[in-house]
Amino acid sequence: MAESTQEPPLHVVVFPWLAFGHIVPFLELAGQLARRGHLVTFVSAPRNVARLPRELSPRIRLVSLPLPAVDGLPDGAESTADVPPEKVELLKLAFDGLAGPVASFLAEAFAGAGGEGHAKRPDWIILDFAHNWLPPIAEQHKVPCALFLIFPAPFVAFMGPKAANDAHPRTAPEQFTVPPPWIPSASSTPAFHLHEAKRIAGGFHPNASGTSDMSRFWETERRCPLLVCRSSREVDGPAACALLRELYGKPVVPSGLLAPYDAVLAAAHAGGGGGGEEEEDAGGGVGPVMRWLDAQPARSVLYVAFGSEAPLSPALVREVALGLEIAGVRFLWALRKHAAAAGGGLLPAGFERRVAAAGRGVVRAGWLPQVRVLAHAAVGAFMTHAGWSSLVESFLLGHPLVMLPLAGDQGLTARVMAARRAGLEVPRAADDGSVARDDVAAAVRRVMVEEEGEAFARAARELQRVLWDRETQEGYVDDLVHNLLLQRRRE
Known part of the structure; x- marks a missing residue:
């Protein structure tokens, strides 16, 4: 060049x-x-x-x-x-x-x-x-x-x-x-x-x-x-x-x-690090989230984020939450502000308290630096709406996917990625798109816990090789x- x-x-x-x-x-x-x-x-x-x-x-x-x-x-x-x-x-x-x-x-x-x-x-x-x-x-x-x-x-x-x-x-x-x-x-x-x-x-x-x-x-x-x-x-x-x-x-x-090569390289250069007071003030609590990641074992955390635009119904949010709890894996969920604020008790009663007490889950209402999170050594997979920009970021870090497409091109993209064995799509009801907690849990466990997950990880690493x-x-x-x-x- x-x-x-x-x-x-x-x-x-x-x-x-x-x-x-x-x-x-x-x-x-x-x-x-x-x-x-x-x-x-x-x-x-x-x-x-x-x-x-x-x-x-x-x-x-x-x-x-x-x-x-x-x-x-x-x-x-x-x-x-x-x-x-x-x-x-x-x-x-x-x-x-x-x-x-x-x-x-x-x-x-x-x-x-x-x-x-x-x-x-x-x-x-x-x-x-x-x-x-x-x-x-x-x-x-x-x-x-x-x-x-x-x-x-x-x-x-x-x-x-x-x-x-x-x-x-x-x-x-x-x-x-x-x-x-x-x-x-x-x-x-x-x-x-x-x-x-x-x-x-x-x-x-x-x-x-x-x-x-x-x-x-x-x-x-x-x-x-x-x-x-x-x-x-x-x-x-x-x-x-x-x-x-x-x-x-x-x-x-x-x-x-x-x-976003520069962002990934900058995140790698920064290492884990929870950030100082300046980041905590500017990010509204990003620092504590990153420090929580620092304390987790390598590749043990599922990062969950569904973009800034796709619709999130209260029923879908509740089923995803309960599915994550049933799956029993560590997770960090970036729940955008509009979804977090909708109707008050959007998350199941006691959910945040239970997963926090178990040391397994953090729900962050608002923005998180997605590339930096995906680049963290503790993150092992990405639960995503399959938006193209989010997937490109994930490809760069070699993460297998748990996909819950919500709008636009995302359904087609999720099917293409599932055919490549880079991840799994969470099943949804054909007529209304409803999601069942047990299906969420099963998809998460297949990617992160069960032996099958290594095949998804290999396909994700192949996409990483292509991107690099x-x-x-x-x-x-x-x-x-x-x-x-x-x-x-x-x-």
Whole structure:
């Protein structure tokens, strides 16, 4: 990987959707571009920008654009981590209100173009699925847009382009429980379970923002000459991006998995360590949690975290809690604030007291530094919603998985990982997705306690080996940069 290019550096505007599962891979991509000598302007809402790491490359400029107020959206809500799942559609409505500020930002950027550094004319805008209003603004300034798909390639293929969906319309949830006709019959692409399919079908219908998620995606994709997929041939298979190119009829460039190497190396350098007073104050109690991990035997703790956006019903939380208790393993559960605060006694009566008294479990209401936790020597497996960013972090540390997919692409991803024997999916009722405590306990024990767990651990270590082949992973970004430069040369 070259630190600088042989021609003037690119200036790329990078603008993710307002979810940290999106912001994190967009920021990793920004860092990779900056390491190659290119300039990045990273755009988000102010609170999201304030939450980003302090130590970023000087080639990355952060731009904050405040969201407009929307009735029903909590004050200060700027990401999916700030709202319960039912309010996310209002966040999309607020996000659409950024069209005017973004237009002004780009007009100012192009009015001052010709200078050095970040005053240079933007060459590309790399955007997300929700930005259907941005390509027309970019076209006014003759700057191309690239749609960065942070979802796994099998999910992007399963959802399909508008033309394929128009030719083979899917109007009932049951139609999402089988692969669509545009997926090759020889493919091993899985399908959604019925309870998941109901949510997926809902993404084709307008929400409070006035449009559907799929309409946003299709309109954004239609106006982007380049698609970038967070994909790796070593994980997704050699045909994944080729299928996407065939389906979408335009170049599709894999970015590699954009694993957070620097964060993992920093965690390894820090060692265990519970942190001092500064970390405890800043993290609201993170220090004691890390010190509890320090006291546990190596690879004995199940880390439990279900992301910042996926829905967690009280019934699901209670069954997971009781399943963990029945399993009898040590665990650390990062239960996000909205779930922890919902309805008071969400966890079973006496649960926290019992597991704490036994020295086996800690429930942390709120944020935890996930990469640092996963990198801790005491952690031996990861119970997750199977969000792609969380799985990439887990791959990097070689942890087997206990998967409880909750929304979006997660069901497909969990099935792909289970087929690779990297972990187990917790069974759920087909119609309503309910979870039984005994099934949770059985899955946890199969991965962490029983002899079968070693097979899951071996598969997880193989994924770890793939991710730490940095030369291959960096090569994907080099190819992406080559494609971005080619477009500029043609202008």
